[in-house]
Amino acid sequence: MSVSFSKPGLFEPRRIGEMSPATKILLYSVLIGWSLFVIFPIYWLVITSFKTPATVNEGPFFIPFVDFQPSLHAWADLFIYDAADTFRAYFNSIVIAFSATALSVFVGSMAAYSLSRIEFAPNLITILYFVVLLVGAGVAIGVYGSDLWLTLAICVALFFLLARAVGRLYTVRLGNGDILFWIVSQRILAPIVVVVPIYMMFQSVRMLDTHIAIIITYAVVNLPIVVWLMFDFFNSIPRDLEESAQLDGATMIMTFREIVLPLSRTGLAATTLLVMIFSWNEYLFALFISTSKAQTLPILVAAMNAGERGILWWTMSVAIIIMIIPVVALAVVLQKYISKGLLVGAVKG
Amino acid sequence: MSSAKSISIREMNKFYGAFHALKDFSLEIDAGEFLVLLGPSGCGKSTALRMIAGLESISDGTLMIGDQDVTEVLPKYRDIAMVFQSYALYPHKTVGENIGFPLKVAKTPPAEMEAQIKAAAEQVELDHLLDRLPGQLSGGQRQRVALARAIVRRPSVFLMDEPLSNLDAKLRGNMRAELKHMQSTLGITTIYVTHDQIEAMTLAHRVAIMKDGVLQQLGTPKEVYSDPNNLFVAGFMGSPPMNFVDGDIKDGTFSGEGVAVPAPGLADASGVAMGFRPEDCQVVEAGKGKLDATVFTFEMTGDQTLVTFRFGNNPVVVKMPNDFEVAAKTQTGIDFDTATACFFAQSSGERLR
């Protein structure tokens, strides 16, 4: 019996390991369609930034120089007439994003490192009456106007007394897993739920509309992500390495600098970029906490939606463009880390 | 540089919560000795080693290195080098940097450091690979880097936790010989942990056998092999292990079903296990040996032949020369020199002497 090799059909691959022509056509049509869908808004944004109010209102026009004459009108508006506002918002965004990121990565990675290396065993009962005492103190001071320092002193004394008396009786211990879950669970609540309390807190200490207030808020909000990501990274570094360094005489600081830090560098970089992007784009907290001096870029953009002159599509486009440029740059860098597979399992053999 | 030091472990205990991992562990190790801690997985060998290194706290007891009490001393002041089972090489440092790390920590001048790295690397034949990263090395080479890093500093004590267990059989044999040679040249007190009794037999000056956190027997490889203290040691040492036959002792004679062997000088006892080594017995014609049994299997290992019998519920293995042949299910006799037999109490596992 002879086997005849006919030419492969449309639905058969030409070679082993390749796609069939039909699959290829389908795949590329979907991909191209999707790219157009995704890229069009950005294109639309860019051309709108070069339109005059008149061209926007008479539109829609799609092709510059053919449909409409591009103009630098909106760019001039933002960078010459409103330069002070624009640059202040830009500066605010940079200061806030950098400081908040630095703060949360620094604190968060230290927390993550200790969680991955030290066995904590807090007593559940101790935590419970700590919270009870805290609430009690708050009520006593806030509602009944007790003396602040006296109340605190009583609470501290009560805490230690209870710790000695009750702590011995009930020892339900929490582990590192519980602590980690508790930290990560802080992100489960929608930010809108806590935004009013946060507003009131900063109001009562007269810190509304300051950089510090927004930086602290962002750092705290991003902390769970940092702890979670970095915990995984530090856990992937074998303990043997640190123990070996210790036996060779290295101090704790030297071990951290020589072994742990270099091995978690990729993780730190990825986490930093992620948190940076989150802080850069954040809108809700900034809206509540800042009113004018500490306004960030997202607030500036949103404000153009609500002016007495109607929606300023053209200047809004300019603002959005200058806002997304750094994020796109960061995303390119981040993508490099992810595609190299460095984001997970940093240390192997 | 320091000279070898003796180690003295006195009643050392380790508790993990309520779990008693190491029980009244006492051991005196001479300066320059090669001591092997041997035992099955999970018996507490690593725990003991890590306590000596200072990586685990000592719950109770005393540890002396030289004439210094180091029970509460930080690892870095104990002058110990350790080779981990995983090798614990720093993946981001080159071979040279890995070997030189202890020197860097000790702030050795660069020129001297380079010379010492080179010397250590030459000793393990790695001097041509100094610029590679650990990830670019084979398992055997990584093992050598770990060794070089341990010897570069000339510590007073070496600790090794199953350093050869990640290598293939042939490499393991080579490294065993090299390790033994290196240890005797350097003369550094060494504690070596393994679950492999052949490694223990070949490397050790003395072997300490452990089970469930308790030291079972301490002695030279020859002593623990031919004169085991209890049933566990007898069954753990040797490959294939010792054969056991159940019975009782009465009037200086051990007797079980189909077997009667003189047990001179032993008190009467019931529930006794008699042990004898496979290499101490021969297959003979049925009725002419100490006991008769049926051949179960027959294995060639190249240099010898292992014949396994069923005797009662116990397997009995006999080592025969490699030209020996016998068919399965044949009934034959097994003969052995009764002077080599050991007797153990079944209940406590203790040797009857």
Ligand SMILES: Nc1ncnc2c1ncn2[C@@H]1O[C@H](COP(=O)(O)OP(=O)(O)O)[C@@H](O)[C@H]1O
């Ligand atoms: N950190 C720990 N916490 C609780 N139990 C442990 C810990 N480390 C070891 N153990 C237990 O101690 C026993 C001895 O472990 P180990 O010394 O590692 O055994 P091995 O002889 O195989 O090296 C094991 O049962 C193990 O489960």
Ligand SMILES: [Mg+2]
């Ligand atoms: Mg072990």
